[in-house]
Amino acid sequence: MRIAVVVGNPKPASRTLGVATAVADALSARFGVGESHLIVDLAEHAGDLFDWGAPRLAQLTAEVAAAGLIVAASPTYKATYTGMLKAFFDRYGSNGLAGSVAVPLMTGGAPIHALAVEVHLRPLLVELGATVPTRGLYVTEPEFADVGASIGRWAEAGVPLLRRALS
């Protein structure tokens, strides 16, 4: 198994990518994943996102689907995930992530849009056939300084559920 991190932030190397990577690191340590993460920073592929034939993205969608565990991450735009993240997942066929386990992760300025991760991002992953055993993780800007603590609180309940789903 490998952990794939997919980040739909228009800015490359964003803080959302930082949080998503920290989640992947935390899971990797707990599950003893040897292989390095597959990082898909969609900002680097913006020009290809609406091009259905783009070969690099075809390769990335296949690699993400083969990883086993996916951290799907987005900043909050207009109270939902970004169109950029959606454009990446739109490329899959029906049930394109069947057999994968996914963690929905969103970042935002304040808790007022925290439900977006449950009402918008989770159903997208479920529609793709992924198993989403944990609560979604919503991390706010004031938490960025000590993101390990937020991830730790989420992981306490989340890791046993992920372990069961992955076994």
Next chain:
Amino acid sequence: MSTAGDQEPFRLAVVSAGTGDPSASRLLADRAAERAVAVAARHGMTVTVSVIELREISADISTAVVSRLFTPKLQRAITVLGEADGIIASTPVYKAGPSGLFTSFFHVLDNDLLIGKPVVLAATAGTARHALVADDQMRPLFAYLRTMTAPTSLFAAPEDWSDPALNKRIDRAALELVLLMESGFARKIRDESWDSYQHEYGSAGGTETSIDLGSDLMRLATGGSAS
């Protein structure tokens, strides 16, 4: 009460995220626009229809998403929306939601651009299983944009196209749209209540507010997104 003679035509903007030419999304939007034109005519009003095909400006949209740079083509589309009295927004359903192209387009719009404007939502899909997408996934986005979204949403799966029930819904939505345009709701909001809406600093709203909405506190208060 004004009569047809002294009234400017209503400007109706159709936004379609369909990828084909023609596309089901465009077809559904066109049917609704035609009905709106007919209903308005019955009321003694004329309607001019402008179409924004997102597939034709997809590269411009991704440029705007990444760099906040608005090409002239995208700017023209935004101007059409800003000047519209009513909007029909239509998308194909992918993965139980509006397409990434549709979402990206509405995400790059200024939050103030569409306040109070009447909108009919439309979605087309390969299966009836996704009939809730317009009301479950699209309506919240337009709530964020503070549009006056018509109560009737349109949805068409393949079997709906030959079902008279779809035309009934289209008629319903078209009448709602025309009545909302006639009410002048968006203009009245702008004239009487503009300051009571949260505006982002430097927005295209057109009316300055006295609060510095660009401060960190206000940015957080308005749910500003993290980067």
